Amino acid sequence: MLEFIDHLGRKVQLASSPKRIISLCPAITATLFSLALENEIVGRTRYCIYPKNKVEKAAIVGGTKEINLNKIRDLKPDLIIAEKEENTKEIVQQLEHEFPVYVFEVQSIEKNDRMIRDIGSITNRQHEATSLIQRINEAFANLPNLHGKRVAYVIWKDPYMVVGHSTYIQSVLEAMNTVNPFKTLESRYPIVSFEDIQRAKLDYLLLATEPYAFTEKHVMELRTTLKNTVPKLIDGEMLWYGANMLEAANYLKNNFTES
Numbered sequence: 001m002l003e004f005i006d007h008l009g010r011k012v013q014l015a016s017s018p019k020r021i022i023s024l025c026p027a028i029t030a031t032l033f034s035l036a037l038e039n040e041i042v043g044r045t046r047y048c049i050y051p052k053n054k055v056e057k058a059a060i061v062g063g064t065k066e067i068n069l070n071k072i073r074d075l076k077p078d079l080i081i082a083e084k085e086e087n088t089k090e091i092v093q094q095l096e097h098e099f100p101v102y103v104f105e106v107q108s109i110e111k112n113d114r115m116i117r118d119i120g121s122i123t124n125r126q127h128e129a130t131s132l133i134q135r136i137n138e139a140f141a142n143l144p145n146l147h148g149k150r151v152a153y154v155i156w157k158d159p160y161m162v163v164g165h166s167t168y169i170q171s172v173l174e175a176m177n178t179v180n181p182f183k184t185l186e187s188r189y190p191i192v193s194f195e196d197i198q199r200a201k202l203d204y205l206l207l208a209t210e211p212y213a214f215t216e217k218h219v220m221e222l223r224t225t226l227k228n229t230v231p232k233l234i235d236g237e238m239l240w241y242g243a244n245m246l247e248a249a250n251y252l253k254n255n256f257t258e259s
Contacts, residue, residue: 004122007105007114008084014100017124018079022072023048024064024091025083028104028115029055031242032081035119035128042075050237050244067091073098079122108171109140112241132243139249143176144256149203151178153234156212159191168241176252178204194225202229204256210236 002014022043023029029048032041033055044058059075062068064086072080077099082092084105095101102122104115113133120129151173153163163169165183173180181200182190197205205222207214214233222231232255238248 002122004102004118006102007111007118008103010101010103012100012102014079014122016078018077018100018122020075020077021079021081021123022061022075022077023081024061024067025081025086025104026050026064027086027106027240027242027244028081028083028119029058030240030244031116031132032119032123034132034243035116035123035125037123037125040123043072043077065091067095069094081119106168106241107166108168109175109241110171112136112168112245116242136245139246140175142249142253143172144253146176146178146203146256149178150181150201151176151204151206152180152182152197152200152202153206153208153239154212154214155189155208155210155236157214157218160194160197161189161191164188164190169239172239172248172252176256197229198226202226205229205231206234207231208234208236208239 004012006012019040020042021040023032023041024045026048029044030050033051038054041058043061044055045062045064046060047064048055059071061071065088080095080099080101082101082103084103092101092103106112106115116129116133120126153169153173155161155163162182164185164187166188170180170183182192205226207218216233219231219233237244238251
């Protein structure tokens with residue numbers, strides 16, 4: 001019997017190295033494939049769409065906030081992977097009565113390293129995990145340095161919702177040497193008004209393409225109403241943790257001019 005402690009301090013016991021894995025978090029699903037686990041992944045959510053032409057072989061078991069328990073039972077998983085923010089506590093509690101459920105909590109670049117390392121330990125992919133972490137860290141060493149620019153990252157509209165403290169995205173913003181004026185608010189994803197955004201005296205207002213589908217139209221609208229602030233459209237998938245971080249560093253470097 002193998003025993004692991006997940007990111008929430010829960011004890012997870014496995015009979016052996018897992019061979020039938022269900023992942024309920026898109027960023028982690030993509031990471032599993034990067035660790036040469038494509039033959040072990042049997043289930044995913046409908047939002048787990050990467051890597052293309054590989055992930056499709058895994059059965060869809062629902063979304064990140066709702067699952068089809070009967071489909072999961074049919075797949076007979078020996079490990080289900082969840083993420084605290086991505087999946088609900090109720091889903092984890094429902095599943096843990098029947099299956100081993102390992103819950104990650106990825107709120108920073110450092111916790112991303114731990115996530116990959118832990119997957120490597122659980123699945124006997126230690127070498128692949130160490131290599132992926134090294135490649136990510138090398139890529140992130142080349143993030144653009146924004147030299148204290150004031151930046152907010154917007155994930156929703158009507159009302160505006162921005163990234164705050166204790167989030168992976170905030171960790172990336174800090175690695176780029178930015179100041180997020182909304183980091184000090186109580187919520188990890190605070191709701192702010194347009195007036196709050198104006199008063200924040202931002203250098204950049206980053207509009208994510210997900211979960212809210214901001215477009216260039218929104219960028220153009222804000223350019224006419226915000227003075228001394230540059231609105232920029234950002235591919236939200238580039239701010240996923242895990243394997244996507246390999247592409248993210250170059251993407252972010254290409255989108256910002258170091259100054």
